[in-house]
Amino acid sequence: MTSSPTKWIIKNGTFAVSNSVQPVIRGYMVIEDDLITYIGEQAPPVEQDIPVIDGTHLFFLPGLVNTHGHAAMSLLRGYGDDLALQVWLQEKMWPMEAKFTSEDVYWGTSLSVMEMLKGGTTTFLDMYDHMGQVANVVEASGMRAVLMRGVIGLCSEEVQNEKIKEAIAFAKDWNGQADGRITTMISPHAPYTCPPAFFERFVQAAHDLDLPMHTHMSETLTEVQQNVNDYGLRPVEHLEKLGMFTRPSLVAHGVHLNDKEIDILAKNNVGVSHNPGSNLKLASGIARVTDLLKAGVTVSLGTDGAASNNNLDMFEEMRLAALIHKGISGDPTAIPAAEALRMGTVYGANSLFLDRVGSLAPGMKADFIAVNTDQAHFLPHTDFISHVVYSASAKDVEHVWVDGKQVVKHGACLTLDEERIRREAQLAFEGLLSR
Structure with missing residues (x-):
């Protein structure tokens, strides 16, 4: 430093x-x-x-404050473009991510942190695995971050127990570290990847640790319909029933919401991380941002991972947020430049519960x-x-x-070895291909 x-x-x-x-x-x-x-x-x-x-x-x-992402996924930038979300996840991302080692996460995160810092992002949220490595990179870089072990629960009860134990230990060990630059959250990956009873255990952990919660929610129509088929409820009501909104909460995406769901989010002070670049690239849809803002929901901006964006440029996210909502509404005043800037800065900080x-x-x-x-x-x-x-x-x-x-x-x-990061990140990707 x-x-x-x-x-x-x-x-x-x-x-x-x-x-x-x-x-x-x-x-x-x-x-x-x-x-x-x-x-x-x-x-x-x-x-x-x-x-x-x-x-x-x-x-x-x-x-700038990036309120949703997966930093280590910069290693998969350009690997599996122009695909629907579920195909992209199940056939490209998840098989490659299963090969990630702790060292891969370190260099992928380093690459993203370097890109974000050079691009003016000073705070980011990260939900991933091997989070101790992510925290190490943040601590060395001087950046500010809100970190969490994202957990997918589509596994045996034994593995579920190991994952939630790991998530809790990380959240306890790293909250307030790096001179206060690192804070933590509790993060089940999504309602469609975490069975209800498993999701409720995360809610209880968040209460026990007095921490906020973060999850993916309503990113695609398919995901929303699956939730209705499996549980008889759309995702917002489902998460409310599971108790998530009894904790301070931030949801990523929130693309497909009806009026009732927007009211529930507003009533519970749930923030939404709007990821316009990723949502457009994956053809997930366009979130009802103007309606969310009118309802009093705090809407911030996130890039998502570099595998679905494909950069971490928050200026681009601000511009997209300002432009696409004008375009679909027919109202050139829908998201003025000043509001887009607030979404990329102070609304982001508020979404991450960072009051200074x-x-x-x-x-x-x-x-x-x-x-x-x-x-x-x-x-x-x-x-x-x-x-x-x-x-x-x-x-x-x-x-x-x-x-x-x-x-x-x-x-x-000034805090990172740019040349080495570029070299090691390329080698890490080549190593993933060879496994």
């Missing part, structure tokens, strides 16, 4: 702030240890000898990024929020800080 001054200031910067009247200001931001202590147009009174960064030609934003992440304001964690605006697609300087959502990409990120420490400088990771 690189060391950073305990107190320093950015001057001449342009900042995205949580103010509907004046969402962008030009001025100063002071960082002390891991917190933002001042942001404003006027120069604050500070010691003359504190380090100063010149923010000219930089637009400072909260770090997701915006630039005094008292918030110093998780932020700087985008290079001295480029053709950022000119003229009319509306920086619009430019970020409709024009920018991950490649525009110049600098990244997490907890006040710089982890990316001029586009290069």
Whole structure:
């Protein structure tokens, strides 16, 4: 981890702030240890000898928050494209994932963390196996993460017992680690992969550990119909019956919901991680995001894994969220740029139950990024929020800080060996093919 001054200031910067009247200001931001202590147009009174960064030609934003993914699946990027979800899972993903070793997960996660950090994502959620390796990568990288052992229950009772024991141990051991940058959740994979009695054991574990829950839900019409056939209920009512929503909860996808289900999610304060890129690529459908937002549901953004996206570019997710909901609704005001940015930042933090992440304001964690605006697609300087959502990409990120420490400088990771990660990830994939 690189060391950073305990107190320093950015001057001449342009900042995205949580103010509907004046969402962008030009001025100063002071960082002390891991917190933002001042942001404003006027120069604050500070010691003359504190380090100063010149923010000219930089637009400072909260770090982006990716609320659903499987980092190690970057090793399967491009392996099995253009297939329906169930075919993709059962014939391509699951057979390959069964071969994953702990080391494969380490290098696949490293590849994803490198991509995310360089692209301005400072916090991500990860649901997978061999989660100790994922946590090790997060700890070394300086990133913030919400981690959980995702468990598929289509196995013997003995294996089920082993899996839930492992999930509980990981959640207990790693919650609050890495100087508080790692928090944990309890995560049965999905209602269609976890029998009801098994799912209820996760609900009880979440109560016992006082942790939130996360699961895949209503990603495809096939999955919803299967739930009705098997249990007589659509997934939202099914999960409510199993008690999941008695815990703080976040569901991934939520593509196929009816009005009653949206009301249930709103009533129980259940967040939805909208994954537009993955849902479009797998032809799963388009979630009713505008209806969810109108109902008061917190909707955030996720990339899903790189095997179904195929990148981890949260700028792309913000743009897709803004564009597709305009297109299907016929309303160009459906998801404005500012709302898309909130979905990628503060709504994401709220979905992950991180109350000091997701915006630039005094008292918030110093998780932020700087985008290079001295480029053709950022000119003229009319509306920086619009430019970020409709024009920018991950490649525009110049600098990244997490907890006040710089982890990316001029586009290069300071905490990770990029060359080795690229080499080892390619070797890991070749190893999977040969097994």
